[in-house]
Amino acid sequence: MRTINGEQITQAVTQLAITAAHDLEPDILDSILAARDRETSELAKSVLDLLITNADIASRELIPACQDTGICTIFITIGQDVFIEGDLHEAVQKGIAVGYQDGYLRKSVCDVLTRKNTGNNVPAVVHIDMVPGDKLHIRFLPKGCGSENMSGLKMLPPSAGIKGAVDFIVNTVVKAGPNPCPPLVVGVGLGGTFEKAALMAKHVLFRPVGTPSDIEEVAQLEAEILKKVNQEGVGVHGLGGCNTALAVHIETYPTHIASLPVAVNIQCHSHRHKELIL
Amino acid sequence: MSLLRANTNITGNFKKIKVPFEQGTIESLNAGDLVHLSGTIYTGRDLTHRLLCELLDQNKALPVDLKGQLLYYVGPSPARPGKIIGAAGPTSSYRMDLYTPRLLELGLPATLGKGRRSEPVKIEMKNHGAIYLATFGGAGALLSQCIKKIETIAFPEAGPEAMFRMDIENFPAVVINDINGRDYFEEIRCRKNND
Numbered sequence: 001m002r003t004i005n006g007e008q009i010t011q012a013v014t015q016l017a018i019t020a021a022h023d024l025e026p027d028i029l030d031s032i033l034a035a036r037d038r039e040t041s042e043l044a045k046s047v048l049d050l051l052i053t054n055a056d057i058a059s060r061e062l063i064p065a066c067q068d069t070g071i072c073t074i075f076i077t078i079g080q081d082v083f084i085e086g087d088l089h090e091a092v093q094k095g096i097a098v099g100y101q102d103g104y105l106r107k108s109v110c111d112v113l114t115r116k117n118t119g120n121n122v123p124a125v126v127h128i129d130m131v132p133g134d135k136l137h138i139r140f141l142p143k144g145c146g147s148e149n150m151s152g153l154k155m156l157p158p159s160a161g162i163k164g165a166v167d168f169i170v171n172t173v174v175k176a177g178p179n180p181c182p183p184l185v186v187g188v189g190l191g192g193t194f195e196k197a198a199l200m201a202k203h204v205l206f207r208p209v210g211t212p213s214d215i216e217e218v219a220q221l222e223a224e225i226l227k228k229v230n231q232e233g234v235g236v237h238g239l240g241g242c243n244t245a246l247a248v249h250i251e252t253y254p255t256h257i258a259s260l261p262v263a264v265n266i267q268c269h270s271h272r273h274k275e276l277i278l
Numbered sequence: 279m280s281l282l283r284a285n286t287n288i289t290g291n292f293k294k295i296k297v298p299f300e301q302g303t304i305e306s307l308n309a310g311d312l313v314h315l316s317g318t319i320y321t322g323r324d325l326t327h328r329l330l331c332e333l334l335d336q337n338k339a340l341p342v343d344l345k346g347q348l349l350y351y352v353g354p355s356p357a358r359p360g361k362i363i364g365a366a367g368p369t370s371s372y373r374m375d376l377y378t379p380r381l382l383e384l385g386l387p388a389t390l391g392k393g394r395r396s397e398p399v400k401i402e403m404k405n406h407g408a409i410y411l412a413t414f415g416g417a418g419a420l421l422s423q424c425i426k427k428i429e430t431i432a433f434p435e436a437g438p439e440a441m442f443r444m445d446i447e448n449f450p451a452v453v454i455n456d457i458n459g460r461d462y463f464e465e466i467r468c469r470k471n472n473d
Contacts, residue, residue: 046290047414058365061419063361064418064419067354067365068418104355106365107438108353108438117436144416146370149370177393178394181392181416239452240466269416270415
């Protein structure tokens, strides 16, 4: 048994919140650079350049890459041999509140009925899972809602087939058009149940951008959908060209014989994600 | 990290535009034009719009006269000590669509945000000779460098959703909807990429 105390978790979450807002990870930056190299539209190419410059200014001057520093989505896996001293949920939420205050990040969370801002970006949306081992793994994704709002979920009948799922995914991206800040990372959850599909669509955004699925058929499907959305000509910020999406990531799960759930979680090019292991 | 220093400037011919708009400027702009905006603008996002429309419902005056002005859809992040502002890129414009016609009615000639406008807003823009511009979402750190001054004008209790007055210099944007009813996003989508 290994003991991890609440204070360690709070400090870790604070650090994740502040660094996520300012430092884009190499996976997304490399993906934007690769998109620039294959871009066909001159205007789109220079906007991609501008996004790289933006990331540079953000990290050098400690200005958030995007003012929408998001609602925090956190996936925590706890090793079965870890003993947590203190209240885990409280420790996480405190980490957010401190990080958003000390990091000069925008507080973007409000009561859903009154729309009154909670003032400290709390609460985060936290998903916890138990795994073997003695580590605590925190994955942190502050989600901007310009892109989140363009997401969708459909409970298809099995007769719709994979083709029906592909059409739904492509349509969700194309219908969103310029709104979610393309080029996008498209997270897809295929199978499971209503909530499992949505959770997978979010969770799969942690896969390094452009890394294909380990399952060959799924990787092929990812490539097919990416090609389709990029033929639609929405392009960088809706300004045309061949880069509506940088990657399509799909996570799958067995489903009911009566069902074909498909969830699409749209992520913008300001794909902020960080993780650490305690 | 393979962070290459890229160009700050967007390739293309930018028209230099003063805000508030001078006589004839709005009419001279066409869908697809790249502009560098300089001068003074006002801001507002979701809650700001709701509060402005509540004032109108109560027959009260708005905090500013919107005639000739540019309204920018933004909720900036807080400034660090010694800085003017935090990140200040655009938010999605469609969420303001419900409120926009009432402001166009009052003489607001131009809005700035990101993404598309609704069909009713496009019709009202044409009726009122108003335009819509988009700037670059997710470039809030870079765009903050074009903001030289910020002042809270109304609704300070709304935090990032307060109404601000900003002085801007060479703020980049693209004209999406012009007074002739053209829509640059739709025109782009018609030239579908089929490689």
